[in-house]
Amino acid sequence: MAKLAQKYDPKEVEEKWYRQWMEDQRFHGDSADGGDPFCIVIPPPNVTGILHMGHALNNNIQDVLTRVARMQGKNTVWVPGTDHAGIATQNVVERALKKEGKTRDDLGREAFLERVWEWKQEYGSTISNQLKKLGASCDWDRERFTMDEGLSKAVREIFCRLYDKDMIYRGHRIINWCPRCQTALSDEESEHVEVEGALYHLKYAVKGVKRKLVVATTRPETMLGDTAVAVNPRDERYRDLVGKTVILPIVNREIPIIADDYVDPEFGTGVVKITPAHDPNDFEMGLRHDLAQINVMTDTGIMNEEAGPYEGMDRFECRTQLMEDLKAGGLVEQVEKHMHAVGHCYRCDTVVEPRLSPQWFVRMKSLARPAIEAVGDGRIKFVPERWNKTYMGWMENIRDWCISRQIWWGHRIPIFYCDDCGHEWAARTEPEK
Template sequence: MSDATAPRNSAAPAQEAALPKGYEPADVEARWGRHWEDNKTFSPDPQDVLSGKKEPYSIVIPPPNVTGALHMGHALNLTLQDILCRFMRQQGKSVLWVPGTDHAGIATQNVVERQLKKEGKKRDDLGREAFIERVWDWKKEYGDRILNQIRRMGASVDWTSERFTLDEGLSKAVREVFVRLYGEGLIYKGNYIVNWCNRCHTALADDEVEHAPKKGKLYRIRYRLADGSGELIVATTRPETMLGDVAVAVHPEDERYTHAVGKKVILPLVGTEIPVIADAYVDIEFGTGALKITPAHDMNDWALARTHKLPVIPVIDDKGYMNENAPEAYRGLSKGECRDKVVADLEAQGLLVDIADHDHSVGECYRCKSVIEPHVSEQWFVKVGPLAKAAREAVPAQTQIFPAQWEKTYYEWLDNIRDWCISRQIWWGHRIPAWTCEACGELIVQVEDPADLAHGCPKCGGALKQEDDVLDTWFSSALWPFSTMGWPGKDGATPDKLKAYYPTSVLVTGFDILFFWVARMMMMGIHFQEQVPFHHVYIHALVRDEQGKKMSKSTGNVIDPLEMIAKYGTDSLRFTLTAFAAMGRDIKLSEKRIEGYRHFVNKIWNSARFALMNLPGEPAATLEEALVSAPLANRWILHRLEEVKDEVESATLEYRFNDIAQGLYKFIWNEFCDWYVEMAKGDLYAEDEAKKDATRRVLLTVLSETMVLLHPVMPFVTQEIWSVLPGITDKELALAPFPARRPQCKSAQAAKDMAFFQGVVGAVRTIRTELCIDPAKKLPLIVDTGDAGDSAQAVLTDNAHLIAQLARIDSADIGPGKTGPRASGTAVVEGARIFVPLKGIVDFNAEVARLDKELGKLDKQLAALKGKLSAPGFANNAPADIVAVEREKLAGLEDAKAKLSELQERLKAALAEGD
């Protein structure tokens, strides 16, 4: 027996030992977490799928960086995936949820390099092999942190399937893909302009560059025509790059410069002559309409240079300093130093027209936030055109994206995609499996390392040297859906796990890696498995703070999920995130909301303790027997249970996570706890054993099946309660089936009768509240059922004892044509007129005076609100949803005033008549 299911106190009676008075999440979560992992509860058998015994359902976890720590985005992502996986197990499917981490090349190398810096060392001091060994040591010590945090979230992953993007199997897959793509001509090596980070000293793909608004300067510079016939004024934000200019471009339809096209200008400070060319790319409206062309340091200029066959002259090296191609006076200067000197020299020579403030967008490294420098170097690329075409055509035909609005973004990126630079000038990662002969230059690309590096060249027998670069981290991540399942297998055989669970069912991820990862997985999955990697992609929203601002450490508004778990428990955090996870809408999170749902956990716990105190064992009556002549409460709660089953199932299948949580919250708190449990107490405490046993059966049925429905969202508290319920033979709730449907329990009449009953009780409670009547004071009740339908009188008569209990009534006169005195609190519920006689209950004079004050306050509020809504500035300028809220508030105030005014008039009339 696992420690999770062992009795806490075997000497105590079952119901006393079953659940302690207070729920302590830390203890429960630790015990059940160990139990699930030790017992391999979530490890499926592929043979169940391959034999046709079960349908497959699979998810691969978006692998967090091995350097990462759990944040709210992770917490949301894990919660939603876990809901799906736990629900699908309830549906009888064989569920595989693959966990793992990404080696995060640049990020991890930066972490270890910072450690070395504290020791006064650089990676070059260690050498490549020793440095990589140092990174592996770091990974062994710290790399499991994020995995343990995933455990804290209660994620029902298959830990026996855990993968790492640098483990042996995935490394084999990476090499296999690289070699095949190279053989197909889809990977090539060549000089190209790339995004270069001088700090990380590596190339970056386009989507690894983040653009941030910056305040800069726009410099206008004179470029004099070589024939002395005038000058062109060129505008630039980067004067230091002009030292590598090879042309000036103007728009062919720009009449200001028609005379200059085909001529040459003298490049300031350099003195060489460069041509004036015409190209429709030039924006006539920007700057002066004359654009300097520096192909080595601007992506668009690079493209223009290739079109017009212009030379490429790099003047900035890979560390951000001016190189030997710059004039001698500027060599060795940093970019910033060079800019200052260039501007000063231009001004001294009368070539600087002016400098203006200029706001523009600047590319930054997504890791270290250094400004990106376009840089020409020899790199490896994937020719993505053919791959992107297939990935585009697969959506939505084979893969659907939820919400569908993200399809457009997906298409736009694939339609405008450029070849993918996959080489990185770092050491931590998958080293490119390519070797060059040092004698003849022969390039060899193969899966296995050459057996003899010293004489391995197949062409001349010369020595081979492997590429120093490693592959972009996203290259290995792109293979994740199939590499984690054992591809390529041994001797060409497809692994059972891949046969059973690929394609995966759904990918749950954030919109920020739609390009980095989702599209690339689509490309690689289709190309190497001839199937899309997932049928659905669910894009979850951002978790923001309660004001809707993005969480950031610099702002100080970050809510740490681990702190929230420590304070309120995992279930409270998970339920909060689920309750606000409406498709396509960001989550506004606050600690108060998490604390609020901790009260919900307590409510569930206490309702279970109440049930167990009234369940000495499994009830003798079956549910069918319990339904014979069942009271309204039992018929109604079973009807609602069936409706909730339908609601939970449809909401889960349609990714309406917030509807799952909100529907269960309403059912458990408002209906089961606040209404059913209170109504059931009469039967549970009655002398009639048959009636008591029937209600116990209903109580146990609803509680146990509700735990199953709630389990995917709140796995820990539900499992703990389930483990002590009487009559439950299999204590493993995580493997319990979804509750069977009972169509015979659905009853529209029970729902109608209960709504009427609740309306009557609610009306009496409202009258009591509005008139500030002591909650302990018992009231008389008169109900005219004449217009309420045939069953109204029977409902109230049969349940008069419950009305007395729930509404604090000491006498009830029910029937058609009944009426109350003028001085009564009144309401109408579905045609029935409710009267609560107030004589002897309320001091009429004092109440009239109190209502005067209340009406006065309402008049002031109404005047202020009407003034606000009638003000043109508010009505015309405020957002429509804000105006709608204010109008709704106005309607509520007017309704409240009407009710209080009517009551006051009746009280005044009663006073006048001496009633």
Template sequence: MDDINAKTDKLEMAKTYDSSIVEGKWYQYWEDNKFFHEEVDKDKQPFSIVMPPPNVTGALHLGHAMDSTIQDIVTRFKRMQGYNTLWVPGTDHAGIATQAKVEAQIAKEGTNRHELGREKFLERVWDWKHQYGGRITQQLRRLGSSCDWERERFTMDEGCSRAVREAFVDLYDKGLIYRGNYIVNWCPKCHTTISDIEVEHNDRDGNLYHLSYPVKDSEETLVVATTRPETMLGDTAVAVHPEDERYRHLIGKTLILPLVNREIPIIADEYVDREFGTGAVKITPAHDPNDFEVGLRHHLPQVIVMDKEAKMNENAGKYQGMDRFEARKAVVEDLKNLGVLLKIDAHAHAVGECYRCSTIIEPMVSKQWFVKMEPLAKPAIEVVRDGRLEFVPERFDKIYLGWMENIRDWCISRQLWWGHRIPVWYCEKCGAEVCAKEDPTSCPTCGSTQLSQDPDVLDTWFSSGLWPFSTLGWPEATPELEQFYPTSVLVTGRDIIFFWVARMIFMAMEFKKEVPFRKVMIHGLVLDSQGRKMSKSLGNGVDPIEVIDNYGADTLRFMLITGNTPGNDLRFHPERLEATRNFSNKIWNASRYVLLNLEDYEAGPRGDLALADRWILDRYAATVEGVTSALEKYDLGEAGRLLYEFIWNEYCDWYIELTKPRLYNKEDKAARHTAQSVLLEVLEGTMRLLHPFMPFLTEEIWQNFPGSGKSIMMQPWPEVPAYRDAAAEKNMTLLMDAIKAIRNIRAEMKVAPGQKVEIIILAPDPGQREVLESGQGDILKLAGGASIQLHAALAEKPTQSASAVLEGVEIYLPLKGMMDLGKEIARLEKEIGAVIQDKEALEKKLSNPGFTGKAPAAVVAKERERLEGLLARKEALEVRLKELKED
């Protein structure tokens, strides 16, 4: 409260909050004052986080918006807690996507990259990056992201490029990077390999073709079933299960491959599923990843029958030059004519597609660069098993471990020009292979200067796998690396655990011998209202910038992190934006009301606290504790819910209303001053709690506080107040329940809002009676009462009255001439039903040993006390119902 203890003149706040004016103004102010930047401070505990680098080609989508909002909330929270805070922003060069953008651009000019040449083409890509690459970082500013833009990185900047070269050469020298022929996922449209996890598998309708292969020197045939008959041209064996009695006599014999007339062996391998198709499987090692593994085990030749365009090549005989799907039709027709196509069954199956362009992937044997994953995976598995690195929610560690334990070698070469070029040179004279951190000028083996560099570039994920430490200066031992590494937490979507998270972990364990981050906070995806992924094809995408233009960044941010649990997908319902904007307006109006009533306020000791004051201070203390605890556990949705409930229901709807008589009574200066003081203290502290979630709105409000400093974001996070008052909470709850009960009766009986009603309250307990007596003024004002009668006992219950039953208290509203007896009976029956439902649920909970045995004793005791209250309430309601039926 030190910053708001100065005397203030009457403040002028706009009647309505206009986010379009406020947001740009404050973001520029924060950035100009370098509030997002901190130098290394050894006297402070570090907190660091790296932004998952969005593609330099990209525009902000709702997934980015959720991801960045979470990171910003956590960063602002830690900054206010006094940590030496660093949030590193940056972008990824996005090899495939960026090259495709520029290729499309130059195609409109009537040329292509091959005509331009590598050097000229790369100049065009860099030009494109400089022109368009900053779009998404500007959009992140619109969202309110408080990252340190002075430390912004790019995966192909000088520092990151050096780190990539260092890592590649080190792995190469250790024998963990090798070059060899291997089955890869080839995209015929992007003209490059993509990794296993970049292949999207989608169900498609297809066919299962049953083909008859003749056994050599026999009348027998062996029937195989395939979904891709065109690949039979590359068959080098047919496999059966070694324990399949149907085919055991054929193992070791030879088949004649139809159309090609090549002799191929019949082999036994446990890979074969005896229940699928005929139980005999054609083996095409060069065009199927499973067949490739079978081929290695049995030393089968690899016959490649397609080229990089997915057209049939010279090994395909007369089908050479045909597109693979055109060839399929021709092969099927020829097999029919030969009489070896026995039948065709409709068959839906999963087909691999390129995640970038949706082209069907062609598995193909190709010479590529690979990383040996088994030795790198082991330490990356151990750090999760032993708890050095934790997933939030915890369930994602099982998904991570399942993938890491079954990982295959990682193909890291891409047939692109945009990216980190592989630092390997080939001597044209002696054939030596040179891998070096600096470009070599001559062959170290023979001295020749005739060296040619490998034309391929590295998989984009190679450079982003180094991101947590390359952005801090590695391989140099920088002060930032020493202070901020390992980073504190990684925030990312569940869909890139394997793309990125796993690679960062094993890269960090290899090069830093330490985890890259202590925790990984996984959030779900943002889906449309029907639970579908957002996509251009469905036309269901939502542009976050349009949402910000219409509703404001704070509304979008708060909507994205509330109403959801950690790790789960979020459905985007537009109506939730309206509800959140209403919340923003509620905060603005309440703040404006409080601040406009401070014209005569001076800081100083306050007088006796009213029940409402003690209650709101107790609730504020509980909210600070709850929000802080939830944020420490990265349960942002729960923290947002607690703030919403406190601000809307308790502070605005109740406390402000309860203070109005004192605020408006300028004769009783002590009472007015106390109300002002508590209103201001709680509002100021609440704005600090809310700031990480709604930075713009809270800054605008906070700047209107008397004696405010430079920025709310530089203020300390509220400490949990020592003030707690359980009695105030209990007594205030009774008073609010009484007011709510009277309001409910009025609403259900359709009593006109302006019509005052007589209120009769039966409160046998002296303590409850005292609370209700002291709160008579509040009851009359807030429940529309004309008068109140408080009784310890009643000789007889009022006739023709509607009633409500609280724990230990009965309320009657004589409504002679206004009450429908049948309607009141129905209302009481409904209320009894609700009480019974609550009672049964509570009884079930208390009969569960999992709850009574694990929950704190105080919690269990409170639930038992609540059950007793429900039983008493049920009994009183039933008595009242009986009385009404007898009237």
């Protein structure tokens, strides 16, 4: 009679039985099997690396739910797959190229994409094998990758449907920009980190009178793109100045003093600088008052020709030099330490630059409405309940979603243009001419 081993040996037990389950197709769901349908599509892990402990926990929960449903006689399928993770995957392949002393531009688009596909083949299969080692009861006959032909067609189909309904549009708006990755980011991809910065109080001379307005900013380099200063219309301290102009320091540009309800008279001096091309709130105010939009930086975070004497400087070098020049001119009232949340790229940790850029957006208000109603009428409940307020605050103030990225790896936007007549259209297939 065989004795039980004193220690559990997973290699002897787990590999044998998982192989048996696969051969018997224990995890394969079929519509002919009958029973109430039960399906989980795995939240696809990125092909940027391998699974970690968080994946193990998450996938274990899905496995338990799937196995319980299967034992209850439901027609059960758990669909496995991996995500192409556009920015993240391109970033890790670019880092690998950097070790070889190369950039993606050295390779060119086609050769670079070949390298990324090689990366995907290596790490995509590793992830699948890790799930099998966990004993995950996935239906491996249905394994998918988010850039498989079928899924790519689905992405293109949905884009075209939304475009035809005017739910997707190309707009010139403020977006989160990563100067290192040189791409737009969504709000979710710009991770805000509390950092100790400074609040710079700067003096702007009012034209025609012996008076200076003090504005406070955390990004003084953007003042080079100021096109107005604003006060609250009910702030009696500045009511007589509305309609006058100030002289923007360094570049000596004459800009108007405007009144807008957005300005909080209790914050700082009650005067704010308006830079429509570098701040989302300033952008909206600029639209209301028909202000010019002056972008003072390049895609790489270098000051451009609009920055006058600072052209060619890195944005943070410009900040240092600009402050020295303003101090020398007696135009700095004070500099105080200031803790504030600064956006960082979720992949390379570069400080994100809010900037005006032509990008593609999804209109979100109408999409958010049924999601708001579902929580409002109790169909969806948050536990604990206090998260209702957070959710509602986010959804009711939701902004249009930036969906375009300036990268090579991923689904390309299926928009085409006619050079002769300027016609623009979305297409499910490549145009013949």
